[in-house]
Amino acid sequence: MDISQKNALGLYWTPFGGNNVNDIWASCHCFASVAKDEKTGETQKNVILIDMGQHETPDEFTKGAYQTVVPALDDILKVPGSPDPKKENTLDAIFLTHSHSDHINGIYEYVRMGVKLPPIYASEFTINMVKKGFVEKDIDWNLIPEFRPIKSGETVQIGAMKVEAFQAPHSIPGSFAYKVSNPHASLFHSGDIKADHSSYLGESLNPEHMGEISKSGGVDVMTFDATATDREGFARQEKDIFDTYTELFEKYSDKQLIAPISAGHMERLATVIAAAEKVGKHVIINGGSSMQSHIMGLSASGIRLEELFPKIKVLSYKNPETEQLDLKNTVTITTGIYGDPKAPFIKALRGQSTIFPMQKDAVVIAPLVGDRYEKLQKIIKRSPRAANMTFITAMDRPDLYGSGHAQAEDFKYIAKLVAPKTVIPVHCSQKMAETLMFLAKSQNYQTMNRPVRNGETLHISSETGIERVDSKVPEWYGLRHPKNQFGDTTTEFHKVPDNGFSIPKTKSFKEKRLEADKKIAEYKNQHKNAGLLHATRRNANER
Ligand SMILES: [Zn+2]
Structure with missing residues (x-):
């Protein structure tokens, strides 16, 4: 989302990953705030990301060509080696819901691509897990972004945008949902969540805290985890x-x-x-x-x-x-x-x-x-x-068996606490999204006319409602990490179109790999400017 082109007061939301046609992977949501400064009358613009995930099974997407696939975020980040790199980041901060790899692993890949990331806000546990990943993946410590631990109930102010963390029981400690708001619009992003009132680690749903949202008038939009809302009843506690x-x-x-x-x-x-x-x-x-x-x-x-x-x-x-x-x-x-x-x-x-x-x-x-x-x-x-x-x-x-994701009754319960005008499914395939939209309608919430796809931008305003303002075919970065002659991990990456490479499933892995290599070569040829960067630990400090 190019914030310089966005001028209407309110919030803009673009899912870069997580709202895919056929599966869940790579949660990554961009929220931009456009607000009027009450004192100076000037327009204030700010951009945050909630989560920065990776595709869990890149083989399905690029047929063996890459080890990792992450959403392409060139609109908000300066990516060295990108065909048309931005002069500087427009991204102000990253907030993480929890430490599952489909929500955080993009961080490592962007750091390996030589991108300087803004401060990262999350629970202490999530931050500890992200930090451990830097060590386990052998990434230069000098490149680690700044981490700012926050607690449930804490509000972070980014320009005119307020971001408040809520405890969101999932299956891993330190999971958050976030309320994002500015004077012109408000939104509740559930993250991965279920309405669990019991937790032996002491992190169950806090209905008093979450219920403050409905008491203060609710939100314009709730983007909600639709992974399991097609199942009846509550997720098992x-x-x-x-x-x-x-x-x-x-x-x-x-x-x-x-x-x-x-x-x-x-x-x-x-x-x-x-x-x-x-x-x-x-x-x-x-x-x-x-x-x-x-x-x-x-x-x-x-x-x-x-x-x-x-x-x-x-x-x-x-x-x-x-x-x-x-x-x-x-x-x-x-x-x-x-x-x-x-x-x-x-x-x-x-x-x-x-x-x-x-x-x-x-x-x-x-x-x-x-x-x-x-x-x-x-x-x-x-x-x-x-x-x-x-x-x-x-x-x-x-x-x-017990899933970490909301089922139909969990959704109804949480929606009552949050009181959204409109419900939009996230973290799901198109089909799952439709199921939650029907459920939301049956509970008298508004929904969109169809599921929101990766790359689409919605403008949200308490005054004028929701409008789909942009639609871009999403792009991805595919990455490989071969070792160089010194035994150091290197990074190769370039853009991958959204449909991946269609190679028949019947072929052997080696055949797929060869065919994928051929397709990548063709693709690179067509997109001559697409960058290919080798970032090694050895030269990382020189950047
Ligand atoms: Zn999760």
Whole structure:
């Protein structure tokens, strides 16, 4: 969105990613404020981003050509190597909702492209996770942007624009929704959210705080997480999932218990530990590097699991104290629900791990359905170690499963607190967007005549309503990070059109890669000015 061309008082909103035709990926929302300064009468313009995500599965988009795909933000950022780089950033600040990679990983890629980012506001936990990413991805610390931690309830003023953070239960701590407003318009951006009133990490929905919005007259627009609003009822609450785990832990209290969960699902980690505490079993955490990294993020933010659950021992598998524990009196929390061959539990099933003590008659309790269930089923069938183990999945116990996203009743509940005039679905495919639009209409909220797509700009005003003012075919940056002869990570990138490269799915990966390379060469040829930049750690300081 080119703010120099935008002059109507109010807010402008452009989704750069997250409102895709066929899937969720790469959340990235731009909000621009145009306001009159009451004292001087001058027009004030400010631009912020909420989230800066990456495409989770770039192979589907560019058929193996890139490791990462992020929205092209040349309108608001000076991207060296872009065909027509801006003289300077117009972006004033970045706000992050939470630390999932489809909301934050664009930060790393833009820094690697040599872009100087403005200050980043987020919860302490989110910031800790982003910082850890810089270390894990081997990015020069000199390039790290400035981070400004904020708390739920805090309001940040960017020119005439106010941005207030609200606790938004999702599945990971420190998740925020934001209210964005100026004297001429207001908007509530839900982020990834569900209306959960129970949280063992202490971050449930705060209806008093959120309800202040409706009490003060509501907002013009609510952009809402439509990932799961096609499901009826409320998303399962952590306390209900706690009940299910507790019941199963009690039933198999004389066995070693193994509970695989998703590595970054810290809310669920706490729920499972709470259930273990309830039945008096100690917890061993053996989930590989990603889970460990998240737990370190928790403790860096002052959340220590051993302090939250003082009645039992919560130990890393590396802690020698685990050797003193009777395995029958423990719950091992691990990863591997996606069948990842590197996950310690999967390695243990395959007999490739000696650091994962597993008794012959252990009971495994995992929230698996569909593809994931079948994948694990295959591994179990081939594993002699699993022959006498008991597996309980969400196929037998659907109540083990709980999503981090709002379902229909969550939406209705949150909408009442926020009182929007108009509801616009985000974080969804076109089809999911339509489902939420019907639901919103049934609750007497206004919606748009069709879902808003990436690259479209809406003007929002309390006085004149909503108008679609711009539509640009969205572009993306595809990136690769090959190592150079010194072993340093380098960055290659260029623009990728929105439709990616259509190569038949039937081809082998190598064929796809070759064909994609050919298509990229053609594309680059057509767009001769498109930049290709090699940014290495070595020369990063010279920029
Ligand atoms: Zn998320």
